[in-house]
Amino acid sequence: MSIIEVKDLTFSYDDTKTTIDHISFAIEEGTYTTIVGHNGSGKSTVAKLLAGLLEKKSGSIMIDGLELNLENLSKIRNRIGIVFQNPDNQFIGSTVRDDIAFGLENHCVPQPEMDGIIEVNAERVHMTKYLDHEPSRLSGGQKQRVAIAGVLAMKPKILIFDEATSMLDPSGKDEIKRVIRNIHKESSLTILSITHDIDEVADSDHVIALEKGRIAMQGTPHEVFSEVEALRKIKLDVPFSLKMQQKLAKRGVQVGKHITMEGLVRELCQSHSNM
Amino acid sequence: MGNITLGRYIPLDSPIHKMDPRAKILAMLLVLVAIFMPAGWIGYGIIFAAASLTIIIARLSFTFIWKAMKPMLFMLVFLFVINAFLLKTGDPLFTVGSFTLYSDAVFQTLYIAVRLLLMVMITTCLTATTKPLDMTLGIEDLLKPFQKIHVPAHEIAMLISIALRFIPDLIDETERIIKAQESRGVDLKEGKIMERIMAILSLIVPLFVSAFQRAEDLANAMEARGYAPGEQRTRYKVLKMEGRDYILLFGAAALLAGMVWLAYFR
Amino acid sequence: MPISFEHVGYVYSKGTPYEYQALKDVCLDIEEGKITAVIGQTGSGKSTLVQHLNALLLPESGEIHILDRVIKAGDKPKHLKALRKEVGLVFQFPEYQLFEETVLKDVAFGPKNFGASEEEAKKRAKQALKLVGLSEEYYERSPLELSGGQKRRVAIAGILAMDPSILVLDEPTAGLDPQGTEAMMKLFYELNHTYGKTVLIVTHDMEQVFRYCDRVIVMEDGGVRIHTDKDTFFSDPEACRKMNILPPVLIRMKELLKANGFEVADDIITEDALADCIARQVKKHG
Structure with missing residues (x-):
């Protein structure tokens, strides 16, 4: 069964330009999908639409069998975790521990259970040693690991990475890619990663290439990459x-x-x- | 930043540091009221002794208090000059030409100086021993009873804690923008009026743009993690009053009662 | 040598518990007319180093020669404006320094600060915008409503309009997509080859270093660990890995081919040359 089903979705920030132009796609449960496209192709907008942070203009989004609408919004948010691009602007707590706790507080997890959940999820991203550190004492890669632990703690079924590695240095990028791969290997989580990283794309199960708000190509990395000329046309790396x-x-x-x-x-x- | 001591948290290990922020905030409020009781010099002597004892237990240094006090000195000198010219009661102390200094001018200024010193001592005991986050939790809890009259206790606390979290980032950002504009020939220290105005604009506009960007990112991140203002949520950090917190509150209340007695019933 | 460092040291937050030595005894000559890459891990001192180049930071020890100026530790140098005009520094994420109502005004801001007349400043702004590939239709638009990549071009034009002889860029391609990165690097290459500017680029992107730079400086722990020409630097991929630097893909391909019995000459540095080399050997056996 498809865990995400998008049908005929459109969206625009203002009336002059359509950012997402009638796109449809489906993502199978437990797969690792990458979305590629040059800046301005609409890929981050898709992520924000799926997480219910933007309101679609028309079309439909089904998440785990639920239609994404105002009524189901909080149920769907429980199923989706999203990690954003900027490591500083998504660190809400004053320490690693407090930051992971933030989502738990919102989901009304009883206080006595929190420490256990925090520790288990910090361990999954290897941040146990840093639980009492303040964000100013962490590297970009470490902050992103905390962000991942924060969303994992909420037990989502889908994990979205919105260019989560693009502001990191090479060692930070490797760190995060390794963490994502491990999470995918050891859990049944569906992963959707918006990325420019060609190695990450090659590693994924399914690729969706966007161009001007439309799906230009999709398939396995092998299928998509084989179309070298088409890739060049939409200005993507080969x-x-x-x-x-x-x-x-x-x-x-x-x-x-x-x-x-x-x-x-x-x-x-x-x-x-x-x- | 390095030389501002007023209001800064000093990470030390002392019984005062470990106390419940609610107890500390309440005790501070009680003692602040006590300071304003006209209890005379004996009263101030007692409060000073109590505040000094707290500072010693909190392992803070008196030079730290002195540094916090320093910016106030200018104000006191100014106040003394005004009092000297306006207050003409009490005993004349000395005369220079047509000007006579009266004892009340000296006493009034000293009174205010002592009150100010005591206030600085007491507030420093709170801010230097309480983490900003604990302080916001304390404020949130203390404001809770007022939720009935629609005081958004939780939102106020969230606002303060986010501000505290992002102040260091915004300071870094400001430094970065200053450097970037200096590289474009901006001179913040000299120049004609118009150039100065442009220089300041060249800092403020980018700072606002980036602050708004940050705010938008943060709002998205908070929303995506299930935060909705006004909705029920649990809390990770739970404050708990212990024996020593009650002792502190009792002490502060006793101090206030003593001052009231000294001022009105003796 | 337009810029040389002699035993330069720099300490952040001196005299506080957060004291941190960012540069240690740095000796360095930057060659005129070349594109030099400054690489190294986060926290190795790259950004501190480049902020010394236009005297935003002043050395705590040692001295720096920048063009005809000497800046010694302990000096309080005046009239740094002239120096900052000659050494144009583009900060990381420079799009955050835009503030004027229009693109043209923003780009003209630098030249005006350095004493150019309104007219002259506009003329230079137009030239700079042309260089970064923004046409006339952008002149009167607000810089804040452009796309990320365009904003960055405007910010870089703002420095180019000052007509510096040395251009220093701190991670100019961070956050850009591959196509934007490519266009940006081509611009720096053109500024160097056609306009003779000395260019210094702080970067993590080894593919770009390999394709566009002449010289490589590796910073490590506040000091210069290696300063050499690009080809020498990449000829030892194992040494790169030891410094946590992933060699460019072409170099990795060469390594892999050699490990599998192919003969690959050291002087092969382009994809076409490598393809020739492989084709020759495969056909010989065929």
Whole structure:
């Protein structure tokens, strides 16, 4: 069953421009989906619409069998956790502990249960050592880990990352990507990540590429990346292995389409030694 | 920032630090009222002794109190000059030309100086020993009874705690914008009036823009995590009054009662 | 050498419990007419270093030679404006410094502060906007209603309009999409190659360093760990990894090919050259 079903969704910030233009897609429970597209393609808007932070103009959004409307809003919010781009502007508590507690307080979790929940979820993002730290003493990557623990603590079914790594340095990016991958591996959570990171896209189950508020392409990373020309047309990056494959083809060397370097080199090796 | 001592939290380990913020806030209010009782010098002597004892138990230094007091000195000198010219009661102390200084001018100023000193001592005992977050929790709890007359206790507390959380970030942001505009040739120290106005605008506009951006992000983050103002929520930090908190409250109440007796019933 | 550091040290919040030595005994010469990348982990001192280049921060020890000025520790230098005009510093997320009603006015703000007449300032603003690829239709628009990428272009134009001979940029591509990043880097390359500006870029993006920069400075723990030319730097990917720097994808591909028995010459630094090299070897066996 699809946990997210979007049908004919439209949205605009003002009347002059349509930001989301009649899009439909479905996301299966337990999958890892990435949404790509250049800045201004509407991808963050989709995330905010799904989390009920923006109000759609027309169309429908079904989350876990519930129609997203004012009536169901708080039920749906319980099912969706979202981690935003800016690590500073989503840290609400004055310490890590207080920040994770914030969502629990909102969901009326009884106070005696909170410490246990906080500790379990801090452990999932390896922040147990920092529970009493203030945000000013944490790195960007650590702050994002706290944000993840904060939403995990609310036991959502869907986790949305809205460019959660784009303001981090390389080690922070790796840190967060590793945490996301581990969460996906050890739980049945559905993950939706809005990203520019080509390695993260290659790692996902399903890719949706947006362009001017419409879905330009979607499929497995292999399917989407194979359309090198179409990707270029919507100004998206192509994995290095596919660029090489094209360049090699021009030089009369035919190899399969690989989305990782390792795959490409493996095939090259076989033709190198076998022939 | 480094040299502002008034109102700053000093992380130490003392019995006063461990006390319930509600008890501390209430005790402070009681003693503040006591200071305003016309209890005479004996009364002030007793309050001073009590405040000094609290400072010693809280392991704060008297130089810290002195530093907090310093900015007030200018005000006191100013007050003394005014009193010297206006108050012509009491015994004449000395005369220079047509000007005579009377004893009441000196006593009045001293009175105010002592009250001010006592107030600084008492409020510092609270702010230096209470974490900002605990302070807001205390205020929230104390305001709760007033919710019946529509005082939004929780919202006020949330407002204060978010302000406290973001003040350091906004200070950093301000420094960054100052540097960025200095790189564009802005000179905040010299220049003609018009240039000065532009210089200040070049700081204020970006600061507002980024503060609004921050506010929007924060509102989204809070909403996405289920926060809705006015709705029922539980609280992680629970305050609990213990024996020592009752002792503090009892002490403060006794002090006030003593001052009332000294002032009106003796 | 337009800029050289001699034993420069800098301490934040001196005399408080938060005291923190951000630069330690930095000796450094920045070459004229090159694009230099400043890399290193967060907290390694990169931003502190670049803020010394236009005297926003003054050294606590040692001295800095910037063009014809000498700034010694303990000096209280005056008339820094002239220096700041020559060394244009673009802060991280510079879109947050826009404040004027129109794009043109905002870009003209810098030149005006440095004493250009209204007319002259506008002329330079127009040239700068053209350089960053914003056409006339943007002149009268409010900078606050542009897209993120456009705002950043306006902010960079604001520095370019001052016509500095040295351009220093602190993570100019942070938060941009791949296409925006590419366009931005091409602009810096053009400023260097066509207009002869010395460019210094603080960045985490090794792909951009590899493609556009001439020199590499690696900061570590407040000091300069490595200062060398780009090709030398990337010729030892293992050393990069030891410094927590992921080598560019082309270098990683070369490593992988070598590990699998291909012969790959060290001087291959473009995708086409690498494709030639692979094709030759595959065909030889075929």
